[in-house]
Amino acid sequence: MADLPFHDRADFEDADRGFIAALTPGVVKSVDGDVVWDNDAYDFLKEDCPRTAHPGLWRQGALCARQGLYEVTDGIYQVRGLDLSNMTLAEGESGVVVIDPLISTECAAAALKLYRAHRGDRPVTGVVYTHSHVDHFGGVRGVTGGGVPILAPAGFMEHAVAENVYAGPAMARRAVYMYGPALPRSPEGQIGAGLGMTVSTGTMSLIPPTAEVTRTGQEEVVDGVRMIFQLTPGAEAPAEMNVFFPGRRALCLAENATHNQHNILPLRGAQVRDARAWARYLTEALALFLDGTDVAFASHHWPTWGRERIERFLSRQRDLYAYLHDQTLRLLNKGLTAAEIAEVVQLPPELEQAWHAHGFYGSVSHNVKAVYQRYLGWFDGNPAHLWEHPPKDSAIRYVECLGGGAAVVAFARRYIDENDLRFAAQLLNHAVFADEGNKEARDLLAEVYTRLGHGAENATWRNFYLMGALELADGIVPATADRPETDFFAALSVEQIFDSIAIRVDGPRAWHERLTIDWHLTDLGRRYRTSLSNGAFVQQRDPRDDGAADLTLRLTRAQLAGLLSGKGVEGVEREGDTNVLRRLVAVLDHPVPDFAIVTA
Numbered sequence: 001m002a003d004l005p006f007h008d009r010a011d012f013e014d015a016d017r018g019f020i021a022a023l024t025p026g027v028v029k030s031v032d033g034d035v036v037w038d039n040d041a042y043d044f045l046k047e048d049c050p051r052t053a054h055p056g057l058w059r060q061g062a063l064c065a066r067q068g069l070y071e072v073t074d075g076i077y078q079v080r081g082l083d084l085s086n087m088t089l090a091e092g093e094s095g096v097v098v099i100d101p102l103i104s105t106e107c108a109a110a111a112l113k114l115y116r117a118h119r120g121d122r123p124v125t126g127v128v129y130t131h132s133h134v135d136h137f138g139g140v141r142g143v144t145g146g147g148v149p150i151l152a153p154a155g156f157m158e159h160a161v162a163e164n165v166y167a168g169p170a171m172a173r174r175a176v177y178m179y180g181p182a183l184p185r186s187p188e189g190q191i192g193a194g195l196g197m198t199v200s201t202g203t204m205s206l207i208p209p210t211a212e213v214t215r216t217g218q219e220e221v222v223d224g225v226r227m228i229f230q231l232t233p234g235a236e237a238p239a240e241m242n243v244f245f246p247g248r249r250a251l252c253l254a255e256n257a258t259h260n261q262h263n264i265l266p267l268r269g270a271q272v273r274d275a276r277a278w279a280r281y282l283t284e285a286l287a288l289f290l291d292g293t294d295v296a297f298a299s300h301h302w303p304t305w306g307r308e309r310i311e312r313f314l315s316r317q318r319d320l321y322a323y324l325h326d327q328t329l330r331l332l333n334k335g336l337t338a339a340e341i342a343e344v345v346q347l348p349p350e351l352e353q354a355w356h357a358h359g360f361y362g363s364v365s366h367n368v369k370a371v372y373q374r375y376l377g378w379f380d381g382n383p384a385h386l387w388e389h390p391p392k393d394s395a396i397r398y399v400e401c402l403g404g405g406a407a408v409v410a411f412a413r414r415y416i417d418e419n420d421l422r423f424a425a426q427l428l429n430h431a432v433f434a435d436e437g438n439k440e441a442r443d444l445l446a447e448v449y450t451r452l453g454h455g456a457e458n459a460t461w462r463n464f465y466l467m468g469a470l471e472l473a474d475g476i477v478p479a480t481a482d483r484p485e486t487d488f489f490a491a492l493s494v495e496q497i498f499d500s501i502a503i504r505v506d507g508p509r510a511w512h513e514r515l516t517i518d519w520h521l522t523d524l525g526r527r528y529r530t531s532l533s534n535g536a537f538v539q540q541r542d543p544r545d546d547g548a549a550d551l552t553l554r555l556t557r558a559q560l561a562g563l564l565s566g567k568g569v570e571g572v573e574r575e576g577d578t579n580v581l582r583r584l585v586a587v588l589d590h591p592v593p594d595f596a597i598v599t600a
């Protein structure tokens with residue numbers, strides 16, 4: 001920690017450069033008066049770092065907590081600190097093009113209002129979504145009702161909704177641990193997420209793009225704003241692109257180069273990203289755009305000005321992801337397992353001295369495990385790990401072997417005294433999983449998690465530890481009420497609708513069900529067949545018209561989505577045994593939005 005480059009103040013200069021005005025107070029509310037964003041709650045980060053935080057993370061929090069409207073360069077502005085992400089505004093001939101309208105409509109509207117207060121009442125004449133993560137499109141209805149060009153990378157719509165369809169409920173639960181919205185904002189509590197402060201909690205929306213960017217080098221002009229795109233799929237997001245503004249000598253790096261080490265696999269869970277491709281895209285961005293660029297910015301954090309500094313920043317970011325990838329492969333090919341690699345990989349000194357390579361969001365530890373997972377998966381090859389008991393069953397046996405719950409707590413205290421908090425957490429986790437009523441173990445584990453959190457450089461680690469401590473003390477934090485997600489339902493493809501039914505089938509309950517339904521989507525002119533057998537609900541497009549269906553339904557896509565959200569079959573033309581729908585619904589299960597994490 002003594003080696004952290006605190007002498008380097010460039011980030012503070014860059015984060016403040018071009019400041020025009022802040023939103024005062026720094027609070028955004030919904031129409032019902034609920035606070036959906038409160039940046040003022042982070043005012044304490046202006047103080048010196050206390051003992052309850054890692055000084056590097058405290059510094060990052062202080063930088064991310066800056067809030068307001070900033071000029072990036074002539075004609076390009078950013079609103080920062082009004083959500084997890086930034087909203088960028090590129091001025092055109094008659095209005096302004098919005099790049100990445102935040103998570104919530106309320107925050108996006110507040111950001112646009114702040115911009116207009118200082119740059120005039122320009123209409124929004126276009127929108128660009130740089131990628132398929134919700135913090136880059138969810139607020140769109142706060143800046144436009146549609147009817148303007150909306151550009152997005154190829155595959156955007158599929159991926160924008162796919163995460164909500166498949167592992168959405170589990171990710172949402174884990175995201176509460178990752179971002180810590182339920183934690184108090186305080187020197188002992190939540191001090192940011194590394195990438196920004198936290199996620200806003202307003203209304204999410206989605207307007208489908210009017211045009212897709214399908215190749216690198218594609219050029220588009222919206223309201224006189226010329227943009228050249230570089231597609232970067234499979235790196236930070238499955239559908240993503242950088243945007244170059246030749247007329248402004250400005251490069252938007254989406255989320256491919258930010259002022260922290262990003263995630264190869266975020267702790268909330270996701271499909272593993274490709275660190276190798278990530279590095280290659282940054283090499284390509286340098287080759288394509290560096291000569292024409294005076295300022296580089298992203299949809300998180302602050303810009304970097306000057307050709308030399310941009311080149312240094314991008315090449316170090318590139319080296320960072322390449323290094324994580326290549327070193328993990330080198331070591332796994334020598335037989336090291338993921339946990340072993342995580343223990344030995346260290347960044348080169350030059351990257352250690354670059355704040356933007358630090359693990360405030362991703363970390364060397366969990367990123368190299370992600371690279372391992374991408375190539376070799378969960379199994380480390382050791383047969384002892386092939387068929388382990390699940391956590392609770394293991395815990396009961398460990399505690400038994402160690403002489404009971406009280407003995408485990410005593411052992412844990414010994415490791416705490418030796419400052420081995422990591423092993424103390426392992427031991428105490430066994431004690432709690434074996435017996436949730438072991439209050440001494442629970443309290444001590446909460447204390448250990450708190451200390452681990454306070455020592456963590458990584459914001460998402462800190463939030464995970466502190467959320468664990470919170471739930472050990474107070475019980476599970478109930479899931480917040482579902483956000484209105486009408487746009488997301490509307491955006492589901494027919495295939496995704498059937499997929500979302502398939503993953504809700506309770507296998508054993510459906511073992512002996514067998515049914516076939518034909519769906520004629522009258523507005524799309526498409527036919528699908530779904531069949532349930534052996535607990536598997538499968539779909540097929542354009543089935544043979546062989547009369548094999550138990551039931552045939554003629555309906556619109558909207559009616560199909562309505563069926564899914566429980567609206568019933570009114571107005572749907574049916575032919576055959578309508579009972580099969582009831583039988584299908586009878587085998588559907590429901591996700592649990594607030595499952596246990598730190599208890600069994």
Ligand SMILES: [Zn+2]
Nearest residue numbers: 085133135255
């Ligand atoms: Zn983002």
